[in-house]
Amino acid sequence: FEGRYEDALKSYDKALQLQPNNPTVWINRAITLRRLQRS
Structure with missing residues (x-):
């Protein structure tokens, strides 16, 4: 899922x-949430 954080x-x-x-x-x-800047 490299770079595809929403899919992950x-x-x-x-x-x-x-x-x-x-x-x-x-x-x-x-x-993954951290990479999307969410928690």
């Missing part, structure tokens, strides 16, 4: 619906 964010949101306790997804989602 959507994918992480879908992944969290399937695996809400997956810390890797939460971390990657947070990094």
